[in-house]
Amino acid sequence: MKPVTLKQIAEELNISVTTVSKALKDYPDVSKKTKGLVKELAKTLNYKPNTFAVNLRTKESKTIGLIIPVIVHHFFSNVIKGIVSQAEKKGYLVIILQSNESYELEKKQIDLLLSQRVDGILISLANGTANFNHINNVIAQEKPLVMFDKIAKIVKCSKVIIDDRKAAYTATLHLINIGCKRIAHFRGALLPQNSIDRFLGYKKALLDNGLPYDPSLVYICECGERSFEEGKKNAKQLLIDHNDVDGIFINTDLVAIGAMTEFNSQGVKIPDDINIVGFSNWFMSSVISPSLTTINQPGYKMGKAAFKQLYKEIKATKNKKIITPKTITLETELIKRDSTKDN
Amino acid sequence: MKPVTLKQIAEELNISVTTVSKALKDYPDVSKKTKGLVKELAKTLNYKPNTFAVNLRTKESKTIGLIIPVIVHHFFSNVIKGIVSQAEKKGYLVIILQSNESYELEKKQIDLLLSQRVDGILISLANGTANFNHINNVIAQEKPLVMFDKIAKIVKCSKVIIDDRKAAYTATLHLINIGCKRIAHFRGALLPQNSIDRFLGYKKALLDNGLPYDPSLVYICECGERSFEEGKKNAKQLLIDHNDVDGIFINTDLVAIGAMTEFNSQGVKIPDDINIVGFSNWFMSSVISPSLTTINQPGYKMGKAAFKQLYKEIKATKNKKIITPKTITLETELIKRDSTKDN
């Protein structure tokens, strides 16, 4: 059963392909009668325009690409959901690719999407990405691109982010306010802007409040697929290095949960011996015990906002308008739970 | 900067478009010299074939569609990852859509994918789907379609599943073996085959082992976005209705975790007062306390297997071969943890 074409409808009705095409698109210069006949037949034959031909003519694919570091991740899967649902509303389809935190893969995937001629690209950078030629290349081709969450400040494009520095400051301040004197930080990888910003927020909160900044209290983890194990490992090391630490601000909930698991198993009491604040508000943080104090990071909203911005830019590009990059910052909040003492 | 076309390369080199096209595709009937020239120029000009035109000619999009009930879901996001990574290896791109457990949406999305002319469709049915015309329609058009996890037995297509009945039997048997006498079941929605099968496995395990089957011990939850709350609610109700229950087999981990939260807050001891077995092995089940005994359901593997099967069928269809539907059953296993007593 081959798909029906305009030509078949035209032949059946003994009119031209042109008229059929126009009738289906409700051009004003086609008679009501003809429109009626065409539409009826199209319906009975279950006519669906051939997207390939339409795309070739209109040079639009009504498809966008999404590159995300990890799919199985509470925050990112919420972002995906936000993007996909918003895109569908506007008649756009979303192609998903996972960069696996690898720069090489990310580069290849950008190429893939470009040769697929998607109408725009949404990306959250891989940890491994330090060079932005592949991204700038997209922008140079006037292909709309919006970054979210893991962005590069240096790239001139729209961004949807949270204020990581401020959020980290709030998280650390909470530890200070409840009386912690010796606060460690488990940070993310070295390159990503958000792990840098969270670190800077932590540091500033200490210094603003008369606590010394001690680099030996900062532990790194890559936050890839092994976040949980990294959290455990760092916690174990911390107990060996510094048994006087009374609070930790941890870059991501999953790492925090790994750390808590280690502390629990070694009999270190949370929050009596050590207070913990995570980041992102993964669902599981509310159901573990003790429940984890954390920063809520609005993934679904971020996905929606990123698509909306991209959509605007796709429309603008189509109308030959120049795009002025815009940075949208979403609100975060501290969620106090049982992994930190009451104050 | 407009994309480069074959025509431009041809003009620059003073040869025909035909030869350029053939040279790039390494046709044997083009001289080495010409091939070299063409390929070099294509590279410097950063030529990328126009997918729209290629698709129009080849009638292939090298794109598949994926319809999934919920994206933010540990099991499903693992499936997505499996599909996307496997597809990329074979040069296929994946368009993701979320049906939100709604039959109406699912139907629309099938239509969307069909008119997008994807090469094949991967689907896990919505809870609300009881009519399969939209699916049969796809199959009638000889468009490859593979179902996974939430399938309909009645539809003639390939399927990738686990043996839900057997797995549920194993889970329930474990409760029986550790001495439970009064075992409840929190089942999923009424329609999905897997919630039916898990229920049947539960029932059979009871009857095979001389325990009476009591319908009042079976509670339903829809397992949509509010699984956790439903688990809590069911647990609360169970304590009111039947305080003699000493074990529960629960359809999904997230519901089980909701139930455990309720039991914990009411001072009901797990596993001393009540033993719990979940289903799916979500990551968080290993980090909550007590950790949850559950059935491991291999999401990543399922995604990979589903794509592989679809890929085979796409190739077969292309070669005009007839497809014999195949059902692939993946292994599951019981993961014993602290929510059930040692035996």
Added chain:
DNA sequence: CTGAAAGCGCTTACAG
């Protein structure tokens, strides 16, 4: 109000 014609950018059967 209708339609012939050109063209989007490729691929491929065919001729030379």
Added chain:
DNA sequence: CTGAAAGCGCTTACAG
């Protein structure tokens, strides 16, 4: 070894 030509299925400027 090379290329002219047809065609994939649509859209749209133009003529009548």
